Amino acid sequence: MTPRADETRARWLATLAEFRRDFATPTNARHWSASLETCSRDELVAIQNAKLAALTPFLYENSGFYRRRFERLGLLPSDIRTVEDLPKWPVVDKVEMMADAVEHPPYGTYTTMTDAVWADRGWMMFSSSGSTGVPRVFRYSQLDREHWAWANARALHSMGVRRGDTVLAIAGFGPHVFVWGVTAALAHMGIPMLPGGGMDARARANVIARFAPTVIVCTPSYALYLGRAMQGLGLDPATSSVRTVLVGGEPALGIDATRERLQALWGARVVEFYGCTEASPHCGGYSCPESVSAGGVSSHLMEDVQVWELVDPDTRQALPLGQRGLTVCTCLNSESSPQLRFLVGDYTTLEATPCGCGRTHMRALGAFTGRADDLIVLRGIKMFPAEVEQAVRAVPAVGDEFEIVLSTRDDGLDVMTVRVEHPAHAAPADVAAQIAGELRSRCEVRADVQVLAPNTLPKTEFKARRVRDERKPLR
Ligand SMILES: [Zn+2]
DSSP states (O other), rough: OOHHHHHHHHHHHHHHHHHHOOOSSOEEETTTTTHHHSSSSHHHHHHHHHHHHHHHHHHHHHHHHHHHHHHHHHGGGOOOOOGGGGSSSOOOOHHHHHHHHHHHHTTTTSSSOHHHHHHHHHHHEEOOOSSSSSSOEEEEHHHHHHHHHHHHHHHHTTOOOOBBBBBEOOSSSSOOOOHHHHHHHHHHHTOEEEEOOOOHHHHHHHHHHHOOOEEEOHHHHHHHHHHHHHHHOOOOGGSSOOOOOEEESSOOTTTTHHHHHHHHHHHHHEEEEEOOTTTTTSSSEEEOOSEETTEEEEEOOOOEEEEEEETTTHHHHHHHOOEEEEEEEESSSOOSSOOOOOSEEEEEEEOOOTTTOOOOOOOOEEEOOOOOGEEEEEETTTOOOOHHHHHTSSSSTEEEOOOEEEEOOOSSSSSEEEEOOOTTTTTTTTHHHHHHHHHHHHHOOOEEEEEEEESOOOOOOOOOOOOOEEEEOOO
16 A cells, blocks of 8 residues: 555545544434534535545545546546535446446455455445346445444434334345444444344244334335235234334335325334445435425435435436436445445435424435336336336225236337236226326326236235336337
């Protein structure tokens, strides 16, 4: 390592430490770090600028990926010292990171750590959940995991998770960040956790009955599945000990019909973590007591540890506040993986007015309902699986599972078939017409609807796979 690499590392670590306020315990009942979460927008920008000025030299001196990019763009670290300078740096996308991982296996060079630093720090590995291409792996150093625990504790505090709660965390405990990030935060907060991996729904229902967790953490699909499984066992989730359902991994809060189903099924509040491996260590979006209110649904962002921007999906140029676009995140909370303008790629609109909860940080209006990668394009009509989900769940008594099948007819026309379960499957015309009507009005798409008997479609265990694309390529 060069002296400049060491110097810039020391400065970055000192800057991280300087702004890690209220590390161990919350300031008050509403805000874990009141001085960070309720500061003025000017102070927030000053924190972001102080971090950026230390970050860009650190990236330049310590990451091959970033050094080459600076050189290719003809930029120096001193060109990017403030949030206003950020648009000079074209967004980094998954494809570019994947190419780096292929060229420099197995870890890529988008990290700032050398083997010696890794050996000194210790680490844990996570990987992107992308279903295609080379998995991009991210190692979080022990220091990163401390910052992660702190930032996620602030988010959980905002959601009302407190000492006195007991949390059942249901996941496969594979290399996905979501439940591990919650686990780190719970340990930091001194809140007990029941690990709910490696068991079936019946066993998990027993854990709930015997050990009375007040919070469950899982994907929204699994929360629906588990609740129904409990009903099948003669247990009522709505009268169980669970008062908060914390979901992540798939959009839920912003899909009214899904959120309302979860609330009714569990008799509980639904709160959400939303983010991605690359922009960690921190969840990204998180709920507050005002996240679901008369004014609509929103999700907070934590701007002292991340810079959030929206860009135009086609030009990838930064958009003014209030305009809908794709999320881009700069991570200011990591030693090993502080990415500069990573294209997370969720469609949303950002709002910077203070929230009713007292936080001054930006909110994503409507929360997050779909990543650009998941967009369905059918005969030129664009829609998200979440919009189809909203339409399907708007019709009473439709089962929790559904499937979207895209196929090509013999005459070459691409069509969409939505397969649902309903007790009235023997005389399905009415149900099918209602769902087709909802799809027409919400997604502006004509679709065939197949109404099946309950328990026909495969049950979702973790992340739901709703879309089956069997279209023939154009010839
Ligand atoms: Zn709020």
